[in-house]
Each structure stands twice: as C-alpha cells, then as structure tokens.
Amino acid sequence: MKRNNIVILYSLLILILLVTACSPLKKPENTTDPLAKEDVPLPIHDKYKRGQNIPGKLYWAGSAEDKKVALTFDDGPEDHWTPKILAILKEKNVKATFFVIGKQAQAYPAMLQKIDAEGHVIGNHTLDHTSLITLDKQAIAKELEECSSIIHSITGKTPKLVRPPFGFHNENVDSVIYSKNQFIILWSVDTDDWKGFDSATVKERVIPKMKNGYIVLQHDGVNPHLEGSVEALPAIIDELKKQGYSFVTIPELLELPPYEETDFDRID
Template sequence: MKVILINKKKLLLFLILILFFSGSMIYFNDIGYKVLEVLASDKMLPIYSVNTEEKKVAISFDAAWGDQFTDGILDILDKYKVKTTFFLVGFWVDRYPDMVKKIYERGHEIGNHSTTHPHMSKLSREEIIKELNTTGEKIYNITGKRPNLFRPPFGDYNNTLIKTAKECGYYTIQWDVDSLDWKELGVKPVVDRVTRNIKNGSIVLFHNNAKYVLEYLPLVIEKLQKEGYKIVPISELIIKKDYYIDHTGRQRKIDKSKSNNCIK
C-alpha cells in the first residue's frame, strides 16, 4: 500500500486555486456572454449620441414610478421654450393617462419604455414584441400617434432587442450623459455632471420623478442655452436614414461621396 505525503503548503495552495476557479466560473457564467458579445464583430449598438457640427442636444425623461413633479417639469419647459422626449412605461401610461395626454398636447415627444420595465436582453423575440406593441398601442390610443423611439429599461439590450425593435419601427435610444438624478445627491452634482459632459449631439438622461428635478432642471437649461445649445426632442436630433453607429454608440451619417466608407 502506497502512502502519498502532501506538503501542507502545496495542499493549501491547491485548495485556494480550486476556490478561485470555482468562483471565477460562477462569475463568468453570469457575465461571460456579455463580454463575448462586446468583443464580437457583429455587436449591435443603440444610439447613444449623434455626430453633428450643430450645437444641438436632446434632454429626455424616463417615466415609470410616479408623476408628482411632471406638471412642474412641463411648466419649466414651457418657460424656456424647450421641447423634449418622455419615455413612458406601460403601467405608468395606465396610471396617468391624463398626464400622457398633457405631455403630448404641450408639444413634447413620447417614446416607448416597455410595458413592464423588464431586463429586455433576457426576453425572447416574441416577448420583446409584446412589450413594444402593448405600450405602443396604449400611447397611440391616447395621443393618436405611434411612438418610434424606444429606450430599454436599465439601458439593458442585446442584438435581438435592437433587431426586433427596428422590425417594429423603433430606433433604440440610450444616452451619453447620465445625470444620475435618481441617486438624490442634490442639485449641484446633477447640474455639474450634465453641463460638464455635454457636447454637440448629446442625449441626456433625466427621470420625471427625481427628487430635485424642479430645482436642477432650470439651472441646466439656462446654462446650456447660455452656452449656445439648442435643446430639441430626440427625433429632431437623430439621423433617420443612411447612417451607421460607431463603436462608441455615436450615430454618424454615411458619406456617400467616399467610396471607402464601408459599413460592417
């Protein structure tokens, strides 16, 4: 009978390695597919911003959890003669149909933000279509206009989502300036974060029920207008056809005069 003697240090190292690789497998099992997707050459991206020489930007509001500040937002936007885009979740539309109508009648654009606010990358094509169509129909029944902009909840997307949204007539919209207003850090952090990161073609993310929205919104608008920016709805900012999206998510117009302008 053979007796194998194992050095205590080697045994300890062996056990540590086992624990490390076990943890790594669990971790990468959860995010590995996302890493591979990012590295893949056929990775599709939504529109994060738009390449333009004009000093035009868009500010947008996601609406999902309340409406106590929405009237105030509309009044501020009227005061500064600004039109924006509101992305609405289906259950928000159900709860506040009069507010949906008011947003539309005040001249603002309404986009689709799903029906149940799920992680869209985890849904099948059929489930994505249901999320889009259900809320699209709700918005149409109130406003008489079908939305053609879609913002995925949590900014969560994959190729299936973008392809399916396009088939359903939607441009998938993200943002390149996140106000982080949902963190409730105060007024100054939001104003500083937005105004320091803005550039031509930026899309800014706000939330209609953020705690300090009625305080930071006029300050942001005043500063942007003072710097010469024109604030427009997202549909007036994006390029509707003959475009591509670069690796940063910036939408660019195809220059047909250049023969080497290849799109993958």
C-alpha cells in the same frame, strides 16, 4: 516578293504599336470622376457615424456638427414630478422627449395627453420596465407592443423611438426593434438622478460634460428622490443656452420620424 511583303507588314505593325504607345489615353465620355463632389454625394447617415451609433438603427448621440442637445425623461408619466418638469420646460420654451412606461401611461392618461399637447415627443420604454435582455423575442415584442398600444389609445400616436430599460439590449432585443423599423435611443450623459443627488451634483453631471449633439438622461417616474434633478433643470437649461446650445427633441436631433404613419395615427 514574299519576303518584301512580310517586311512591309512587320514595319506597319511596329509603326502602329509606336503610335498607340505614344498617344495619351482618353477617358470614356460617360465616365464620372469619383473625386468630383457633385457626382458623389455623401451617404445620408454620415453625419451620425459617431461612437456607438448605428445610423438608422441605434443612437447614443446626435451629430457632432450641430450645437444641439436633447433632454430626455424616463419612467413617467405620473402626477408629482411630470407636471413640475412640464412647467419648467414650458417656462423655458424647451421641448423634450419622454420615454414612458405603458402601465404609467395607463394610470395617468391625462398627463400623457398633456405631454403630447405641449409639443413634447413620446417614446416607448416598455410596458412595465422589464429588463428586455432576460426575455425571448416573443416576450420582448409583447412588452413593446403593449406599451405602444396604450400610448396609441391615449394619444393616437405609435412611437418609433424605443429606450430599453436600463439601456440593456442584446441581439434579440435589437432584432425585434429593428424588425419593426423602430430606433433604439440611448444617451450620452446620465444624471443618475434616481439616486437622490442634490441639484448641484446633478448640474455637475451635465454641464461640464456637454458636447454637441449629446442626449441627457433624467427621470420623471415614481421616485421620491428626484427633487434635486427637478431643481437643477432650470439652471441646466439656462447655462447651456448661455453656451450657445439649442434644445431639441430626439427626432429633431437625429432627423428621425417620431411616430408610425398609419391610417390610424394622426400626427399634428
């Protein structure tokens, strides 16, 4: 009798195993298919994963998907080149980004206000154009904070965009800037206009090299050799517009906030 019971038990076990093995596996009802696009949105910064970009921190170019270009001008403001550049930008209906030196802004507050009033974006280019990689963290912070303080005192706005002088940055520089939730903005095309190139050379350093999302570096500081750069600017704008590029500010190009939003900052 016992033997018969054991045989029956074994037979039932074998039957259960066979049925289980032949049955298709079912997904749990609440499991999301990882391949379903609607369930797995792309990370927000994916479109800016390009070259040396560190999305949310450091950028040398915008998205390659968009036929946009950003003009940037360093080392101003002052009273010779800055007004000429502003006049051209106004005539061409183009907005740009000006990375200003704190001491220059202090010396030419009306020009900084004009840059702001005409719809351009203002960025931080340190207090006195010191190479930040030669400084410790405390001194780096002081250079940036004093520049921001001057800009804020004139415009009521505190920049979140930082361009280290010469583009030089290291671990200390990055650490200080990122700790303030600010962004490092470099460039894709360098005109080297400060060297005194004529307008034809400046154009050749920009137009043939242009690609979607590129950032162009020019200058408007105290430099007697910028005539070629200013002369080339209208032709650069016209030619790139013909090629289908639209001109935007850095915050528009990179989808970044231009200024700190505090109780003391009024963003028009």
